[in-house]
Amino acid sequence: MLFFILVISLFPLAVGPEPKTLQLIGPGVIWVAAILSSLLGLERLFRDDFQDGSLEQLMLSNTSLPAAALVKVLAHWLTSILPLIILSPLLALFLHLNEPMYWALLKTLLLGTPLLSLIGAIAVGLTVGLNRGGVLLALLLLPVFIPLLIFATSAVESASMQLQYSAQLAIIGAMFLLSLALAPFAIAYALRVSQT
Amino acid sequence: MAVISVINLSVVKTDRLLFEHLNFAVEQGGLLYVKGQNGAGKTSLLRVLAGLVNADSGKVYFSQQNIKDCRDDYHQHLVYFGHKLGINLTLSAVENLQYWCKQHQVVISVDRIFNTLAQLNLVGLEDIPVANLSAGQQRRVALARFWFKQNAKLWILDEPFTALDNQGIELISKQITQFLIGGGAVVITSHQALRLDYPTDELTLEYRI
Numbered sequence: 001m002l003f004f005i006l007v008i009s010l011f012p013l014a015v016g017p018e019p020k021t022l023q024l025i026g027p028g029v030i031w032v033a034a035i036l037s038s039l040l041g042l043e044r045l046f047r048d049d050f051q052d053g054s055l056e057q058l059m060l061s062n063t064s065l066p067a068a069a070l071v072k073v074l075a076h077w078l079t080s081i082l083p084l085i086i087l088s089p090l091l092a093l094f095l096h097l098n099e100p101m102y103w104a105l106l107k108t109l110l111l112g113t114p115l116l117s118l119i120g121a122i123a124v125g126l127t128v129g130l131n132r133g134g135v136l137l138a139l140l141l142l143p144v145f146i147p148l149l150i151f152a153t154s155a156v157e158s159a160s161m162q163l164q165y166s167a168q169l170a171i172i173g174a175m176f177l178l179s180l181a182l183a184p185f186a187i188a189y190a191l192r193v194s195q196t
Numbered sequence: 197m198a199v200i201s202v203i204n205l206s207v208v209k210t211d212r213l214l215f216e217h218l219n220f221a222v223e224q225g226g227l228l229y230v231k232g233q234n235g236a237g238k239t240s241l242l243r244v245l246a247g248l249v250n251a252d253s254g255k256v257y258f259s260q261q262n263i264k265d266c267r268d269d270y271h272q273h274l275v276y277f278g279h280k281l282g283i284n285l286t287l288s289a290v291e292n293l294q295y296w297c298k299q300h301q302v303v304i305s306v307d308r309i310f311n312t313l314a315q316l317n318l319v320g321l322e323d324i325p326v327a328n329l330s331a332g333q334q335r336r337v338a339l340a341r342f343w344f345k346q347n348a349k350l351w352i353l354d355e356p357f358t359a360l361d362n363q364g365i366e367l368i369s370k371q372i373t374q375f376l377i378g379g380g381a382v383v384i385t386s387h388q389a390l391r392l393d394y395p396t397d398e399l400t401l402e403y404r405i
Contacts, residue, residue, distance in 0.1 A: 052281065053278055053279075
């Protein structure tokens with residue numbers, strides 16, 4: 001989270017305080033920072049449980065693994081992404097976002113960031129057995145996050161021009177719901193594969 | 197009736213054949229002692245038996261049912277103790293065990309947990325983070341599971357005696373014997389000779405290159 005704030009507060013200093021430029025790059029900066037900071041925390045999602053064997057015990061119990069994975073993902077979102085969303089008004093101020101832009105940004109963040117956690121967890125499940133999976137994780141995930149990034153920033157851009165952006169939101173929402181339905185099973189499967 | 201039986205099991209790990217065409221069965225009250233050098237595939241065998249890893253060929257049956265088809269039923273009656281303890285170092289002993297019991301749908305009172313920990317010589321250490329305990333004490337916390345799962349039919353134990361002192365080994369041996377007398381089946385690996393007063397079947401895995 002500190003990383004997120006640092007990145008965003010450095011941008012106005014580096015680019016200059018011109019409101020027009022900041023408004024232009026603002027949504028993109030916030031989204032890129034959100035994606036990168038979610039990657040930072042993501043790596044630890046299953047690692048401790050994998051290393052101390054809790055994950056084995058979980059798999060050998062009757063507890064449903066997809067449900068447990070979903071709870072893990074929810075915990076990740078609540079601890080490492082929700083604080084960012086709570087702080088986002090302040091950061092929007094840094095980047096001179098006007099009010100309609102901020103509301104659009106908030107909506108895309110609320111709909112889009114759970115997607116980061118859900119999809120990210122699949123890749124974490126796959127790389128948990130590797131010792132230095134961090135770089136691989138980023139390489140696996142960043143291409144997958146690009147569509148989300150495009151739709152989210154384009155929604156905010158539309159908002160800045162006083163246009164409708166419900167189409168972009170609808171697409172992000174559809175991606176979120178699809179991943180909410182399928183990701184827990186994919187995560188569980190990835191974790192089982194990683195036991196080998 | 198065989199609690200667990202294995203037919204034509206072969207496992208390959210990192211391009212090395214660990215064992216092939218392995219067949220055995222463990223009856224109720226049976227104790228199978230898996231022997232072998234380091235790297236012979238003991239742990240891999242136990243992980244396959246527990247259903248953590250799939251075998252390259254062959255099948256594992258629990259009460260005549262393929263474990264892939266009765267995963268939930270199988271795991272309800274299984275206690276697996278592996279190299280990794282499955283203990284979270286930041287939680288206390290009691291929290292760890294409560295968590296494990298909940299996970300495995302074992303209903304148990306906190307008093308029982310405290311009593312068991314006392315039996316394992318962990319009096320006064322129940323509430324501090326497990327990270328502050330010694331290696332042997334951490335293992336004792338994990339081994340307390342042997343006292344909890346009453347409906348278990350099979351224990352799969354991978355080196356349960358490592359890092360334990362003599363008194364600990366005796367205590368665990370006694371608990372294993374009791375479980376066997378009660379009709380449970382045990383598959384165990386150990387580099388120390390088993391000090392169990394119980395008829396033992398042995399399975400020796402050869403190290404292959």
